[in-house]
Amino acid sequence: MNKLKVGVIGCGRISVVYAEAFKRLSNIEVKYALDIDLRRAEKFAMNFSGCEYSDSIEDLLQKNLDVVHVLSPHYLHREHVIQCLEAGFNVLTEKPIATTLEDGRAMAETAKNTGKKLGVIFQNRYIDGIIEAKKLIDQGAFGKITGAWSSLNWHRPPSYYQIEWKGSWEKEGGGVVIDQAIHSIDLVRYLVGSEVKSIKAQIDTRVLTQIEVEDVASAAITFENGVIYSFFACNYFTSNSPIRIELSAENGSILLEGEKVTIRLNGKELIIHPTAEIKGEGETYWSNYHTSQLKHYYQCLLNDKPVPVSPDDAIKTLEVVLGIYESAKRMSRVSMEK
Ligand SMILES: NC(=O)c1ccc[n+]([C@@H]2O[C@H](COP(=O)([O-])OP(=O)(O)OC[C@H]3O[C@@H](n4cnc5c(N)ncnc54)[C@H](O)[C@@H]3O)[C@@H](O)[C@H]2O)c1
Numbered sequence: 001m002n003k004l005k006v007g008v009i010g011c012g013r014i015s016v017v018y019a020e021a022f023k024r025l026s027n028i029e030v031k032y033a034l035d036i037d038l039r040r041a042e043k044f045a046m047n048f049s050g051c052e053y054s055d056s057i058e059d060l061l062q063k064n065l066d067v068v069h070v071l072s073p074h075y076l077h078r079e080h081v082i083q084c085l086e087a088g089f090n091v092l093t094e095k096p097i098a099t100t101l102e103d104g105r106a107m108a109e110t111a112k113n114t115g116k117k118l119g120v121i122f123q124n125r126y127i128d129g130i131i132e133a134k135k136l137i138d139q140g141a142f143g144k145i146t147g148a149w150s151s152l153n154w155h156r157p158p159s160y161y162q163i164e165w166k167g168s169w170e171k172e173g174g175g176v177v178i179d180q181a182i183h184s185i186d187l188v189r190y191l192v193g194s195e196v197k198s199i200k201a202q203i204d205t206r207v208l209t210q211i212e213v214e215d216v217a218s219a220a221i222t223f224e225n226g227v228i229y230s231f232f233a234c235n236y237f238t239s240n241s242p243i244r245i246e247l248s249a250e251n252g253s254i255l256l257e258g259e260k261v262t263i264r265l266n267g268k269e270l271i272i273h274p275t276a277e278i279k280g281e282g283e284t285y286w287s288n289y290h291t292s293q294l295k296h297y298y299q300c301l302l303n304d305k306p307v308p309v310s311p312d313d314a315i316k317t318l319e320v321v322l323g324i325y326e327s328a329k330r331m332s333r334v335s336m337e338k
Pocket of ligand 1: 009010011012013014015034035036037040071072073074076094095096121123163179
């Protein structure tokens with residue numbers, strides 16, 4: 001079988017994780033790396049024999065590729081994804097799908113119109129214990145889910161925000177919520193299995209005062225099924241503490257600490273440790289599950305099945321992120337109901 005020809009747009013910090021993941025996939029060959037910083041494109045391309053590189057999207061769009069991975073800054077996701085879909089490539093883009101709902105919907109629409117497959121990275125859905133917890137929830141083992149909370153206490157030094165697009169409403173789309181805690185929001189939505197009805201939130205810039213976006217946020221998020229989700233995130237802790245998420249349910253609870261999951265069900269306790277291998281140069285706080293989502297994406301592509309995570313699903317997570325910002329800016333509860 002011919003291998004799928006793969007390209008990447010954006011060879012920055014996260015690209016090292018992709019380089020490692022691509023080396024573990026047998027059904028692809030990496031043929032093209034694009035970055036406006038040519039040295040980064042070259043460095044990435046050096047991982048793969050026969051991989052071309054450039055700083056010209058026009059050149060990439062002329063190539064014979066099957067899949068392009070979009071790892072560019074948030075505000076460019078729309079442009080890059082739509083250009084690739086229209087050129088006939090399937091796409092897997094990094095989170096968030098976009099910085100606005102309008103952009104996300106335009107991307108989903110283009111995928112439908114072109115018949116190409118668009119997926120969005122939320123690799124934490126592939127943590128071993130999360131897969132088990134989701135399976136048990138879907139089987140009804142926990143009964144009704146009654147509550148949820150998540151807490152992210154991470155460290156982003158001022159130097160992190162010296163990257164040109166970081167710390168800007170226009171380019172990053174926000175701060176700790178859209179960039180870091182979006183993973184917690186997505187996981188809670190995924191596990192609760194209901195959509196958000198209303199949000200009452202506050203955001204602030206308390207410590208990283210050189211940035212215009214928030215470095216802290218808290219919210220009470222009410223789901224249509226009645227679950228109230230207590231959300232907290234900040235980027236000014238002294239280190240990157242493991243993310244914590246807990247769901248309580250009629251028959252037990254689920255606790256995520258980093259990538260370790262403790263499932264308590266009908267009086268029994270099961271602890272599921274992560275099995276994903278530690279990647280090469282990537283940051284330890286990114287979690288090690290990109291390879292799992294990439295494998296799943298390619299399996300679905302080869303078997304002509306819907307690819308994970310669908311644009312509509314990723315837009316729902318973006319709606320919650322943007323709902324937090326809207327509630328905070330209006331200083332009132334926002335209703336997500338149409
Ligand atoms: N899933 C995760 O856990 C995770 C972790 C980190 C980053 N990310 C995501 O990955 C994406 C990239 O983040 P990063 O931290 O690698 O950022 P980065 O700034 O380190 O890298 C972005 C790269 O895009 C390049 N670029 C900018 N404009 C371009 C253009 N017009 N054409 C081509 N290349 C261009 C930059 O030169 C840079 O090398 C973001 O969506 C981010 O949220 C996800």
